[in-house]
Amino acid sequence: MFIIKSIRFITICFLFLLLVACSQKKDTLTSENSEKIAKTEKYEPTWESLAKHQATPEWLQDAKLGIYFHWGVYTVPAYHSEWYPFYMYRDGHPHGSNVAKWHKEKYGKDFNYHDFVPMFKAEKFDAKDWAKLFKDAGAKFSGPVAQHHDGFALWDSKVNPWNAKAKGPKKDITGLLEKEIKANGMKFITTFHHARNLQRNANNPEKWGAYDSHFAYDPNSATSSKDSIISKLYGNMPADQFHKYWYAQLKEVIDQYSPDIVWFDSWLNAIPEQYRQEFAAYYLNEAKKKNQEVAIVMKQHDMPHNMSMLDIEQGGKKDLSESPWMTDVTISRGSWSYTDNLKYKDATLVLRNMIDVWSKNGTVLLNVSPTKEGVIPTEQRDILLEIGGWLSKYGEAVYNTRPFIKYGFGTSVAKAGHFGGQSATTKYSANDVRFTMSKDKKTLYMFFLGHPEKGRKLDMKSFGLHRYPTPSPIKNITVLGTETKVQFEQTENELFLTIPDVDMNDMATIFKFELE
Structure with a gap:
């Protein structure tokens, strides 16, 4: 009996020790693999799940400077600004009162925005040259305004018939740039402004010219066309159809070009929360599959700040920020897109304001303005290269730095x-x-x-x-x-x-x- 009890005691001790060892091993494995598990965990389309994403990856905090450009069909008239299509259908608008008048005098009253598309040929566009210029300017990431408010896509799209591969340039602008930008060691950004492309007031005649829709609903113009193709450019469709269309275009760019940053202009809050969450979950999950550390950049409070990076347009924070942030600024004085007689800031003014941003934990997204032919004018190149020359000499004080406790x-x-x-x-x-x-x-x-x-x-x-x-x-x-x-x-x-x-x-x- 004593022997049996002893055997039982030894067995129990052995099992206890084995259990402890297994538990310790499990704890070790859990500790060692916690980061790996976090990286493989799938994001769900909820703000709680998406909050697990690091809003600003370290490479973006290190980068400090990116370059993008406003370039599209609106550069054909080269008049007023990139908001030309907004004002050309709003005769007498206080902020663009002469655009509609000027348009009718130059092109005629029956000439619509989509008639400009064949005139946007981009015959001198050179992706290799642009990428080299952006790199020489000191940018660590760059890319296009993939789609502005006007509904024209600068990529090869199966979703949007109004795209640069099918019409106008007949080139995959985004694809050509992605290849050259990444070949130059830069990260790739695509920016989207198409959330306000939807005509939200078709059933409210008193709001046909309202600010929250880029194209005014007008039964007497092409903007109210029911043609299945034309209506897609002008955003004349039911809201639910548009929201699916908005999301499908983002998904297409993510699948085809794997951008490192997806950046949104204002009015993203006009897209229902469900679609914003579905976009973010899809983008972040795809990035995980590709082992990419990506960022979503937005304005105001269009997405929670714990999973996206805040952008402040044409300015910056007044004080040091605990969280990294971004500002989008343009080297021009006035229009973001090319217009005749466009005026520019000098390189010194641009650089000193960028230094202020960097000292406050910010990153700069600098805009340039190519012509309709695809030429970045000499004046703009000179500004970029002067900034790039300064950064090539003093960049150690900018890149890979962090803010001091006082800006x-x-x-x-x-x-x-x-x-x-x-x-x-x-x-x-x-x-x-x-x-x-x-x-x-x-x-x-x-x-x-x-x-x-x-x-x-x-x-x-x-x-x-x-x-x-x-x-x-x-x-x-x-x-x-x-x-x-x-x-x-x-x-x-x-x-x-x-x-x-x-x-x-x-x-x-x-x-x-x-x-x-």
């Missing part, structure tokens, strides 16, 4: 932006300073947004920097791009710098702080 200080006052935040045309000077920091926190970069006065001694305490100490003591300070050392005195509560007598960059001068 900066200065005397310039930024005006309010039209879409929230501040204006993207603030005039900065050497009295304005911005900071970035390397990811390992061993290097701090101090940007003077101009040419600081040589010999001037700066008391950083007067700028409040003494309240924001560096993570570790300063070992050395140099003028980035030179071997020139900056004299400094640092105590526990004070920091003094003396601007050295050396040639410095007029666009922005950077002091590099090496920390112990």
Whole structure:
């Protein structure tokens, strides 16, 4: 009996130890594979499930600069702006009162927007040249406005008959660019503005010219056509049909071109929540299959901020942001698309405003404006290349950096932006300073947004920097791009710098702080 009890005791102990070992092994496996499981878990079309997506992948936080372009059928008249199709059917509109009149005088009262399509030939478009230009400008991602409000798609589409492969250019613009952009080591972005293409007021005559539909419903024009093809360009269809059409086009681009970023203009909130969720789940699940780290960028509150990146048009945040964000800005003054006599900002103004964005945890999406033939004008190229030249020399202070605990200080006052935040045309000077920091926190970069006065001694305490100490003591300070050392005195509560007598960059001068 004693022997039997002993055997039972030993057996129970053995089983207990085996159970503990299995449990420990299971815990180890669970710990080791938790990240793998998270990556393979399928996203469901619910905000709760989609919130598991990292809104801004690290590569996008590192990238800092992307380039896209407004280019389409609206560049044929090259008049007023990319909103030409909106105003040409709204005679007397206060913000484009002369567009309808100008259109009738130049093309005649029976000439409709779809009549421009054969005139959009893009005969000089060169995807290889564009991709090289964007790379030389310092962009880490680039791509097209795949579809603007006007309903014309710049890809080879089976869903949308009004596309660049079937009509107009007879070229797969998006496909050609995707190939060249990725070949140049950049990520690929596609932007969508077609949420407001639906005519939402066909049954409300008092709202036929309303702002929330890009094309005005007008029984006397092609915009109200019941033709199954023409109506798709003008968005004249039942709402439920349009929402499926909206989603199907996104799915098509995801399947054919695997964009790294899908970016949305305003009015995305006009698309029912169900379709926004289905799009996001499909895109993120497809990205997982392809081992892609992707981002969804939107405006206002069109999607939850915990699974998408916020974009602020033509401006930026007024202060440092805990979450990464984006701004879309254009190098032109006025229209986003090419128009005759288009005016441009100078490279210095653009760059200094971008530095302000970068210091506040932001990323810039910079717009250019090609002609209807597919030419990026010399003036625009020069601006891009000047910015790219600066970045090629000083890029270590921009790419792969993170914000400092204080974005900066200065005397310039930024005006309010039209879409929230501040204006993207603030005039900065050497009295304005911005900071970035390397990811390992061993290097701090101090940007003077101009040419600081040589010999001037700066008391950083007067700028409040003494309240924001560096993570570790300063070992050395140099003028980035030179071997020139900056004299400094640092105590526990004070920091003094003396601007050295050396040639410095007029666009922005950077002091590099090496920390112990």
